[in-house]
Amino acid sequence: MRKLTFKFLGLVAFSFATLTLTNCGSDDPDPIQPDESQVIQDLNNGVMKGSLDQDYTLSAGTAYSLPSSFIIQSGAKLTIPAGTRITAAAGGTEVYIAVLKGGQIDIQGSASSPVVMASASSTPGDWGGLTICGEATTTAGVDAEAEVGGFKYGGTNDGDSSGNINYLLIKGTGAQINSESQYNGVSLYAVGSGTLINNVAVVNGADDGVEFFGGTVSASNIYLENAEDDAVDWTEGWNGTVNNTYISNTKAGFSTAFEADKDNGNPKFNNVTAVSTVGGTALQFKKESGATITGLSLTGYDVSIDMKDGGPLSNVIIDGNTADPLLNYTTPATVDVSTFSWVNSSLTPDTTLLQGTVSGKVTLDSSVKYKLNSSYIIQDGGELVIPAGTKIEARDGGTGVYIAVLKGGKIDIQGTSANPVVIASVSGNPGDWGGLTICGKATTTAGVDAEAEVGGFIYGGTEDADNSGSIRYLVLKGTGAQINSESQYNGLSLYAVGSGTTVEYISVINGSDDGVEFFGGTVSASNFYLENNEDDSVDWTEGWNGTVTNTYISHTVAGFSTAFEGDKDNNNPKFVNLTAISTVGGTALQFKKESGATITNIWLEGYDKNIDMKDGGSLSNVQIDGSDADTTADYKTGTKVDISTWTWRNAGL
Numbered sequence: 001m002r003k004l005t006f007k008f009l010g011l012v013a014f015s016f017a018t019l020t021l022t023n024c025g026s027d028d029p030d031p032i033q034p035d036e037s038q039v040i041q042d043l044n045n046g047v048m049k050g051s052l053d054q055d056y057t058l059s060a061g062t063a064y065s066l067p068s069s070f071i072i073q074s075g076a077k078l079t080i081p082a083g084t085r086i087t088a089a090a091g092g093t094e095v096y097i098a099v100l101k102g103g104q105i106d107i108q109g110s111a112s113s114p115v116v117m118a119s120a121s122s123t124p125g126d127w128g129g130l131t132i133c134g135e136a137t138t139t140a141g142v143d144a145e146a147e148v149g150g151f152k153y154g155g156t157n158d159g160d161s162s163g164n165i166n167y168l169l170i171k172g173t174g175a176q177i178n179s180e181s182q183y184n185g186v187s188l189y190a191v192g193s194g195t196l197i198n199n200v201a202v203v204n205g206a207d208d209g210v211e212f213f214g215g216t217v218s219a220s221n222i223y224l225e226n227a228e229d230d231a232v233d234w235t236e237g238w239n240g241t242v243n244n245t246y247i248s249n250t251k252a253g254f255s256t257a258f259e260a261d262k263d264n265g266n267p268k269f270n271n272v273t274a275v276s277t278v279g280g281t282a283l284q285f286k287k288e289s290g291a292t293i294t295g296l297s298l299t300g301y302d303v304s305i306d307m308k309d310g311g312p313l314s315n316v317i318i319d320g321n322t323a324d325p326l327l328n329y330t331t332p333a334t335v336d337v338s339t340f341s342w343v344n345s346s347l348t349p350d351t352t353l354l355q356g357t358v359s360g361k362v363t364l365d366s367s368v369k370y371k372l373n374s375s376y377i378i379q380d381g382g383e384l385v386i387p388a389g390t391k392i393e394a395r396d397g398g399t400g401v402y403i404a405v406l407k408g409g410k411i412d413i414q415g416t417s418a419n420p421v422v423i424a425s426v427s428g429n430p431g432d433w434g435g436l437t438i439c440g441k442a443t444t445t446a447g448v449d450a451e452a453e454v455g456g457f458i459y460g461g462t463e464d465a466d467n468s469g470s471i472r473y474l475v476l477k478g479t480g481a482q483i484n485s486e487s488q489y490n491g492l493s494l495y496a497v498g499s500g501t502t503v504e505y506i507s508v509i510n511g512s513d514d515g516v517e518f519f520g521g522t523v524s525a526s527n528f529y530l531e532n533n534e535d536d537s538v539d540w541t542e543g544w545n546g547t548v549t550n551t552y553i554s555h556t557v558a559g560f561s562t563a564f565e566g567d568k569d570n571n572n573p574k575f576v577n578l579t580a581i582s583t584v585g586g587t588a589l590q591f592k593k594e595s596g597a598t599i600t601n602i603w604l605e606g607y608d609k610n611i612d613m614k615d616g617g618s619l620s621n622v623q624i625d626g627s628d629a630d631t632t633a634d635y636k637t638g639t640k641v642d643i644s645t646w647t648w649r650n651a652g653l
Contacts, residue, residue: 048086048097052076060084060113066127068094069149074102077163083113088127090119092175096128096183098149099162101135109167109199111342118171124228125206128183129173134191135160138214139237139263146189146213147181153189158216160192167199169343174206174228182207185227191217193240201343202227208259209247212238212267220244223340225347226251230259231274235289239265246335247274249300250347257282257301260289264315269293273335276300277353277373279397282329283316284308290315295334299356300374302400304328326483327456328400330375332357354392358382358409366390369653372423372433374400375455380408383469389419391653394433396425398481402434402489404455405468407441415473415505420648424477428652430534431512434489435479440497441466444520445543445569452495452519453487459495464522466498473505475651480512480534488513491533497523499546507649508533514565515553518544518573526550529649532557536565537580541595545571552641555582555606563588563607566595570621575599579641582606589622589629590614596621604635 039050046062048070057079058064066088072078078099080086088095097117099105109115119126131148135155138144144154173185185202190213197219202209209224214236220243224231231247231254247257257274272293274282282301285291286308296318298304305325307313316323333356355374363385364370372394378384384405386392395401403423405411415421425432437454441461444450450460479491491508496519503525508515515530520542526549530537537553537560553563563580566573578599580588588607591597592614602624604610611631613619622629625637643649 052078058084063087065089066095066097067091070097072099072103072105074100077104077106079106079108080115081108082110082115085116088117088119090126093128093177093183097130098151099132101133101152104161104163105132105165106163107165107168111167114167114169114342116169122171122204124172124204125174125176126172128175129170129185129187131187131189132162132191133189134162134195134215136190136192136215138190140214148177148183148187154214155190158192159194161194162191164196165200167342169201171203173202176206184208184211186210188215188217189213191215193217201340208233212240214238216240218242223343225345227254229255231257233259234267235261237263237265239267241268241270243270244335245269245272246337246340248347249276249278249280252278254280256284259284260291261286262289264288264290267291271295271334273297273333277350279400281306285311285316287311288315292317294319296329297331297334298329302397324456328375330357330377332359332379358384361385364390369393371395372401372403376403378405378409378411380406383410383412385412386414386421388414388416388421390421392423393653394423394425394478396432399434399483399489402437404437404457405439406457407439407459410469411438411471412469413471413474417473417648420473420475420651422475422651422653424475424653428477428510430478430510431480431482432478434481435476435491435493437493437495438468438497439495440468440501440521442496442498442521444496446520454483454489454493457495460520461496464498465500467500468497470502471506472502473648475507475649477509479508482512490514490517492516494521494523495519497521499523505648509650514539518546520544522546524548528552529643529646534559535561537563539565540573541567543569543571545573547574547576549576550641551575551578552643553580555584555586558584560586562590565590565592566597567592568595570594570596573597577601577641579603587612591617591622593617594621598623600625601638602635603638603640610635
């Protein structure tokens with residue numbers, strides 16, 4: 001919740017003589033409330049308003065209305081049986097339920113009969129929400145004043161109990177107090193560990209779903225759907241534990257899935273699954289805040305970790321390691337959304353959206369136009385099959401949008417000359433999205449289980465014949481999103497991919513980095529068409545030693561790096577039939593350190609420099625048509641690769 005202390009003054013006039021004054025512990029004038037007999041009479045008639053200072057049990061058979069505030073005083077307990085429904089008026093900040101210090105609420109819902117608190121339309125901001133004030137510790141001190149209602153909270157009793165909440169569904173909360181403050185779905189102010197909170201869902205809140213203001217309370221099985229600010233927020237040193245949290249963001253403009261602020265009480269979250277179909281930020285930590293998170297699964301977010309104020313990453317421990325903003329944490333879901341079937345969410349899965357993970361075999365439908373919304377990761381043992389003619393529109397989401405095949409996973413792209421598979425952004429501009437990355441188990445000079453510069457993926461092993469699948473007739477456009485000042489995605493990145501993998505008929509157009517890069521491995525390929533990739537058209541490093549047959553490179557936009565770049569150890573990869581043509585000058589073939597290659601049938605045209613031994617490596621490392629490379633040769637002695645039949649190469653969405 002956006003932070004600004006607000007003193008809530010409510011005045012309700014009633015036509016009777018005896019009044020009961022309710023002081024929420026503040027020094028402000030007390031709001032005038034109906035006397036107790038009137039409150040009970042209203043409850044008996046299905047109306048919740050005023051201030052309750054004795055125990056009362058609602059009736060599941062009564063449809064209750066909440067036209068204004070309903071406050072449970074110290075010493076009183078409100079019991080709400082399973083199946084009870086409370087309809088809140090769309091009255092904004094005047095409508096809420098609050099439990100004061102020393103008061104209790106006992107919500108006795110069940111999976112088949114949850115308790116429901118909602119406005120009639122469930123529109124965000126229709127009403128306040130549920131606020132509970134306890135006597136546990138908070139860095140705000142004893143008898144701090146809440147930003148909603150001016151209620152007092154905080155004490156020294158960490159074992160304090162404010163009651164029990166089980167199977168509660170809340171909708172349409174988050175009424176706007178002022179330009180800086182709103183109610184949350186559930187606000188927990190210094191609530192103690194004696195309070196039991198299980199199975200809570202907050203849907204369509206205009207502010208946070210659940211916010212913890214200090215305290216020691218724990219919770220389990222929390223479902224949060226389309227909170228417009230933060231799904232879960234905590235501050236003031238809260239140090240409880242939450243087990244099983246599922247967050248869904250399908251509306252653009254929300255703030256975060258998690259927001260932490262101020263002192264780090266190191267709360268713990270076990271099993272968190274958060275899914276966005278609209279990008280955004282997943283976990284944000286302000287000031288010195290932090291948490292320990294085990295079992296994190298993020299899907300669809302553009303930013304995984306945001307240390308908003310530069311706090312130490314070591315304050316955030318994820319699955320036993322310090323948080324890493326370069327990792328996307330896209331792993332198989334750790335919380336099964338079907339366990340929240342009792343919420344009866346109106347959301348329906350978009351089957352055209354590609355994001356998340358593939359752990360079994362998934363076959364796309366060529367008649368469906370898909371949208372690659374975020375990272376789409378094929379896990380070890382998973383397989384993605386893409387039939388001929390399939391079109392996949394990549395969201396212009398930068399580094400957050402890509403397809404990756406992990407070690408042990410497979411991809412089967414079944415394009416044909418007549419019906420290639422196309423993966424491209426709408427505009428096809430360089431850097432719109434990441435690209436396709438494949439990680440294998442073949443050898444690389446980087447060693448076994450090396451870490452890729454993109455995604456932190458693990459690659460490399462001892463199986464040179466490893467098979468990561470088959471790629472035939474694939475067109476990639478608009479790839480190469482910038483990771484940092486030194487790294488970018490490539491159109492096609494092949495990390496230690498083995499010789500059992502088939503790679504042929506690949507077109508990469510308008511990539512902001514390399515067209516194709518080999519990081520070690522033994523994979524071979526054929527029929528590359530590479531047009532206007534801004535760094536290197538073909539790049540290899542880490543001892544790759546495969547063969548590429550038929551490569552056609554076109555440069556018509558100035559400022560690219562090279563047509564070829566070889567780097568590090570020379571394992572003598574081979575290129576048969578290479579044609580590279582530039583209309584804007586530049587460098588054709590560049591070899592760094594001790595790298596090299598054997599090239600047969602070469603045609604270079606229009607480059608200012610044909611051969612560049614960048615670090616003074618031996619020209620004998622580069623064999624061209626049977627001889628050492630020659631920096632003065634024009635290399636127009638070969639036969640051009642004929643692409644007149646490659647009509648598939650520029651297929652669009």
